[in-house]
Amino acid sequence: MQQTKTHPQPIYRRDYNPSAYLIRSTDLSFELGDEQTIVRSKIDFYQNPALKNPSTELFLNGVDLELIAILIDGVQPNYQLSEQGLLLNNLAENFTLEIHNKIHPEANTSLNGLYKSSGNFCSQCEAHGFRQITYYLDRPDVLSVFTTHIKADYGKYPILLSNGNLVSQTNGSATWYDPIPKPCYLFALVAGNFAVLNDNFTTQSGREVALKIYVEKHNIGKTEFAMQALKRAFKWDEERFGLEYDLDIYMLVAVDDFNMGAMENKGLNVFNSACVLADSKTATDANFINIEAVIGHEYFHNWTGNRVTCRDWFQLSLKEGLTVFRDQEFTSDLHSRTVKRIDDVRRLRTHQFAEDAGPMAHPVRPESYIEMNNFYTLTVYEKGAEIIRMIHTFIGEAGFQKGIKLYFQRFDGQAVTIDDFVKTMGVANDFDFTKFSRWYSQSGTPKVNISTHYDPKTHIFTATLKQADERFFPLAFALLDKSGNELQSGVLTVSDKCQNFVFEGIKTRPTPSWLCGFSAPIKLTDDLNFTQK
Known part of the structure; x- marks a missing residue:
């Protein structure tokens, strides 16, 4: 010896x-x-x-x-x-x-x-x-x-x-x-x-x-x-x-x-x-809801974390981001979805955005560690859940269920990676998430600017979106008239540094509502004036 x-x-x-x-x-x-x-x-x-x-x-x-x-x-x-x-x-x-x-x-x-x-x-x-x-x-x-x-x-x-x-x-x-x-x-x-x-x-x-x-x-x-x-x-x-x-x-x-x-x-x-x-x-009431959410979170790990686990600890968000998303949905289905979303976004913007802007900023999937316990963070958990939510927004509830089912069929009883999960979601829905996967490897909160133009003669409303990085994300939106009635709504797919989105048949200058439901964890600026906001 x-x-x-x-x-x-x-x-x-x-x-x-x-x-x-x-x-x-x-x-x-x-x-x-x-x-x-x-x-x-x-x-x-x-x-x-x-x-x-x-x-x-x-x-x-x-x-x-x-x-x-x-x-x-x-x-x-x-x-x-x-x-x-x-x-x-x-x-x-x-x-x-x-x-x-x-x-x-x-x-x-x-x-x-x-x-x-x-x-x-x-x-x-x-x-x-x-x-x-x-x-x-x-x-x-x-x-x-x-x-x-x-x-x-x-x-x-x-x-x-x-x-x-x-x-x-x-x-x-x-x-x-x-x-x-x-x-x-x-x-x-x-x-x-x-x-x-x-x-x-x-x-x-x-x-x-x-x-x-x-x-x-x-x-x-x-x-x-x-x-x-x-x-x-x-x-x-x-x-x-x-x-x-x-x-x-x-x-x-x-x-x-x-x-x-x-x-x-x-x-x-x-x-x-x-x-x-x-x-x-x-x-x-907040204590009761938190207890319910934590108990739900740990139980939901039985499948997303235990039956299918992580290949290595760099994949921590595979189980935690997915399970946080699931416990958020649990609370949303049992209580007020709107109130739950507001609470989650407030927590993300107040705490996780600060983490992403400070000296402790790190990707959802880090590249190295000395002490793994230092990576049980808001970025891995909360931002990781937002990435899962973006996948859900892209493919919808039916598509997400289809992807989860295939994920368990393929990997039950195995230790896998974040890439395995994302690819499975793509295969199940014929959706290419290759560019989207950069969310897992880049730290920081993306900054996005939107400027708009309306042509009253052609009834065309144009939104120009610019970002420093080519982040791939869903931008939920609604166009409203002066009375607040919805003219058009949907989800835009953002993938380039500069993109123009053209809306035809808009007979009056609309007031746009961008990032509805906080569809992506970004910082957004636009050209709306105080009255429009």
Whole structure:
């Protein structure tokens, strides 16, 4: 064994390479203790069949771990240990790796990996937290089925939870099996003393799903709204997108110390308490709507993020931008679409536009990072959602549904890219999004100017649009007469630095309304005077 020190290095999107080895199954055993936790992993590896000459070398990520034992097919191998992980060489085409290691959740103040919150065990693995639990291929493009065994002091931790369906349970132990392959960032473990609110939901195919919300006992009276919001999310995703839940149980856990707001771990969502707990005595209408939206967002990840996940973390907006769009539509369908759109645009213009104009400006799909957690930003989430909305505007609701259906048909159970999603939307609708894709690679908010001319003799109204970059975007518009009656409306396709749009048969000089519904995340100036505006 040799131990070396390493230093964080930039990760570049251009350097992506598929893993030489993939994982067929992962079996984890946890012995939870107040002073230490023992983790035993048994992982079945196989060479990536998509690679012609795969390497026989394998690096497993591991941070702040105490290695106890390691076996490959029952034999202790040679290995190199560093602060960032474990290097194995001369590996077979198929092998089983067994590792025993020790961790200290009670001393883990990073709130990544496995840690303790208010006396309970809780985990957070996105983006790189799983490597603080055991040595593993901590990357989103390696998917595995998981079996999780948990042992703990029943007096202190009577509730033992993990992903998937409950296989067996005794006082002080539980086994969970998740049959849906997932990357390790979606792994979750929770152990503690909680109160639970139980309910159920019957899916459109007739399957009964148990719904459970776990909270500290004094908060159980603040969970009913969250449960009803969860059921509304189940129902909406079935009705709007035809997407049905795929496990027998769906669980939410609310903890006070959680640094991500909420996390979509497969079948076991973990929330900051502020995103779940509410009652009519202390919460405002805005609190209730936000809780409903966050619960919906995490549930909608079951398909847009979990069933189809990201190839690498540069593709974060693939799951987050799409799922933010979906939770915005969820709120819009259940409440006032107009009010929701105004709220979203106000947030975008106030906060994301400022981010795009400042020193932290970055593309929705960045090209490099040192610390991935720095890219959970308004640009990736909110601007990413606006890009999805522009796609929806171009192809319409029917076209978007057609594209989403093809997306899941092609990529269910895979880790893919933003380009895969955009191309699929184009293929499904015979629409060329090639030029549009620049939205993902360019930072900053586009500035667009529109000048107009009206010829009363020919009844022709001309709008000239100019922009510094050739951004491809939809410009929703309406032409109004002096009384505010609509003369013409629609969506213009903008694709060049300078374009003229000609409207014929306009018998009186119209007052144009540009960017209706905020159809693109741009800054627009025009030649309307104060009275016209």
